[in-house]
Amino acid sequence: MVRVSGHGGVLALAAARRYGVSAMFTLSGGHIFPLYDAAEKGGQPLRLVDVRHEQTAVFAAEATARLTRSPGLAAVTAGPGVTNSVSAVTTAWFNGAPVVVLAGRAPDYRWGAGSLQEIDHPPLLAPVTKRAWTEHETAKVAAAVDEAFRLAMSPHRGPVFLDFSLEAIFGQADAELADLEPLAVTGPDPGDVGRIADLVRAARRPVLILGSDVWLGGAEDAARRAAEELRLPVVANGQARGVLPRGHDLLVTRARSVALRDADLVLVVGAPLDFRLAYGSFGPKETPAQVVHVADGPGGVAAHVPLAASAAGDLAGFFDGLAAAGHAGGSRDPDWGARLAEAVRSAQAADGPLLASDAEPVHPARVYGELLRVLEDDAVVIGDGGDFVSFAGKYIEPARPGGWLDPGPFGCLGTGLGYAIAARLARPSAQVILLLGDGAAGFSLMDADTLVRHRLPVVIVCGNNGAWGLEKHPMRALYGYDVLADLRPGCRYDEVVRALGGAGELVTAPSGIGPALRRALAANVPYLVNVVTDPEIAYPRSTTGV
Ligand SMILES: Cc1ncc(C[n+]2csc(CCOP(=O)(O)OP(=O)(O)O)c2C)c(N)n1
Ligand SMILES: [Mg+2]
Numbered sequence: 001m002v003r004v005s006g007h008g009g010v011l012a013l014a015a016a017r018r019y020g021v022s023a024m025f026t027l028s029g030g031h032i033f034p035l036y037d038a039a040e041k042g043g044q045p046l047r048l049v050d051v052r053h054e055q056t057a058v059f060a061a062e063a064t065a066r067l068t069r070s071p072g073l074a075a076v077t078a079g080p081g082v083t084n085s086v087s088a089v090t091t092a093w094f095n096g097a098p099v100v101v102l103a104g105r106a107p108d109y110r111w112g113a114g115s116l117q118e119i120d121h122p123p124l125l126a127p128v129t130k131r132a133w134t135e136h137e138t139a140k141v142a143a144a145v146d147e148a149f150r151l152a153m154s155p156h157r158g159p160v161f162l163d164f165s166l167e168a169i170f171g172q173a174d175a176e177l178a179d180l181e182p183l184a185v186t187g188p189d190p191g192d193v194g195r196i197a198d199l200v201r202a203a204r205r206p207v208l209i210l211g212s213d214v215w216l217g218g219a220e221d222a223a224r225r226a227a228e229e230l231r232l233p234v235v236a237n238g239q240a241r242g243v244l245p246r247g248h249d250l251l252v253t254r255a256r257s258v259a260l261r262d263a264d265l266v267l268v269v270g271a272p273l274d275f276r277l278a279y280g281s282f283g284p285k286e287t288p289a290q291v292v293h294v295a296d297g298p299g300g301v302a303a304h305v306p307l308a309a310s311a312a313g314d315l316a317g318f319f320d321g322l323a324a325a326g327h328a329g330g331s332r333d334p335d336w337g338a339r340l341a342e343a344v345r346s347a348q349a350a351d352g353p354l355l356a357s358d359a360e361p362v363h364p365a366r367v368y369g370e371l372l373r374v375l376e377d378d379a380v381v382i383g384d385g386g387d388f389v390s391f392a393g394k395y396i397e398p399a400r401p402g403g404w405l406d407p408g409p410f411g412c413l414g415t416g417l418g419y420a421i422a423a424r425l426a427r428p429s430a431q432v433i434l435l436l437g438d439g440a441a442g443f444s445l446m447d448a449d450t451l452v453r454h455r456l457p458v459v460i461v462c463g464n465n466g467a468w469g470l471e472k473h474p475m476r477a478l479y480g481y482d483v484l485a486d487l488r489p490g491c492r493y494d495e496v497v498r499a500l501g502g503a504g505e506l507v508t509a510p511s512g513i514g515p516a517l518r519r520a521l522a523a524n525v526p527y528l529v530n531v532v533t534d535p536e537i538a539y540p541r542s543t544t545g546v
Pocket of ligand 2: 464
């Protein structure tokens with residue numbers, strides 16, 4: 001039992017600190033001053049990172065959660081502070097990221113009379129959070145915050161929203177916090193694991209697909225052991241990219257289309273069976289693959305597609321159980337591994353000329369050809385954009401898990417600067433590279449100011465095709481022309497970052513990219529490399545996601 005006393009801000013942060021929170025991302029507003037006072041003077045030291053848009057605050061909290069696997073914290077002021085955060089909260093919801101958003105709220109004693117920014121927030125947030133509610137009593141603030149963090153961290157993880165009426169956060173109280181209890185770990189049902197092991201043993205051409213929850217649930221080592229023990233070819237998605245390091249003989253992400261077309265058993269762990277995974281239907285219509293879905297909680301198991309088996313619970317426990325129960329079956333097609341390895345080799349060989357392309361305007365792939373030469377194993381690579389980022393997903397194969405941050409299935413542009421701020425704080429000595437479409441840049445580039453003020457050096461590479469490329473090309477394909485898809489060619493986003501106190505440069509020739517990246521990495525300040533790329537190059541896409 002811990003006793004805490006003070007105003008609501010002190011009580012809130014006392015509870016937050018116990019969950020390992022070390023930074024609070026925020027943008028000022030009077031309704032939440034007590035949270036700042038507690039961080040500055042209330043005996044609860046916490047790094048305050050003040051940003052230029054509330055969505056950046058919540059994106060930063062989300063990236064903190066996804067990189068550190070401890071909860072991220074954002075604080076937003078009443079009314080517009082909350083509404084501005086909604087897209088980012090929704091992104092955390094889709095990504096299963098443990099984020100707590102604390103918010104101010106108009107006073108209870110005048111409720112209904114029209115105070116400044118008076119609006120009932122929880123109904124707006126309820127559909128995109130694990131819980132959204134209001135605390136009205138100072139004495140209950142600490143316990144409410146404690147509950148918010150606990151809920152956010154319990155699988156299946158996700159964002160939690162809690163606002164405080166003005167009286168609750170400004171009032172004074174004594175409170176008691178119960179001792180922290182470790183989160184209960186619920187293993188999958190051993191019978192389910194056994195059935196899945198039988199299917200794996202009997203499969204001729206199995207594939208294991210790993211998703212972000214494998215990393216978020218701390219199951220990356222167990223996943224690798226199980227894949228190696230059972231000799232399962234692996235396709236890695238999202239933050240599971242890197243669970244098998246690039247070059248691993250079982251890693252067949254680059255042969256994904258062959259693997260998913262020809263597999264007879266697809267075992268998906270820690271990822272929803274959504275548009276990114278063909279909604280869980282693989283192989284020819286007449287002889288579809290059997291599909292097994294494993295999620296970190298029962299609510300995550302797909303209900304929209306027939307499953308040969310499923311399991312729900314702790315993912316490390318699942319992989320340990322699978323490895324213990326099964327050995328690679330004698331029924332395995334002896335050529336399966338070699339066929340996939342060959343498909344990987346030929347995909348990589350086909351990349352060579354594009355990665356080295358001397359074309360002018362620059363082919364976006366050349367940016368990655370140059371980046372791959374300077375990228376270190378512990379780099380955090382962030383993608384915010386359309387086609388430019390799709391190319392990155394294809395060419396960048398991480399060496400370690402947890403270092404790749406894309407926006408996830410909600411596909412919200414504008415994550416970039418928030419994710420970059422968090423990545424620099426979470427991984428102080430690693431390279432942090434933000435890949436930014438020129439369209440995406442418009443949503444968050446003002447927060448380069450935050451990088452500068454907080455001395456957070458990151459390298460931003462802007463793929464500047466002067467277009468909303470991922471809309472321009474599909475619209476042309478559908479209508480034979482495009483409209484509303486052009487941006488100003490060669491716009492000087494590098495000068496924006498310079499004006500805000502960072503550095504940057506424009507690159508128009510392929511030979512200029514490598515030297516510019518090296519200067520950016522050495523600069524130790526926020527640095528934007530603005531590469532003018534060919535607007536006519538569209539990413540060769542096999543699905544539109546609808
Ligand atoms: C907030 C938000 N608004 C609109 C979209 C629709 N959208 C998806 S990709 C894209 C184009 C992105 O352009 P850019 O960042 O320049 O990347 P490019 O495709 O040109 O490489 C748009 C507008 C979205 N995903 N998110
Ligand atoms: Mg663009």
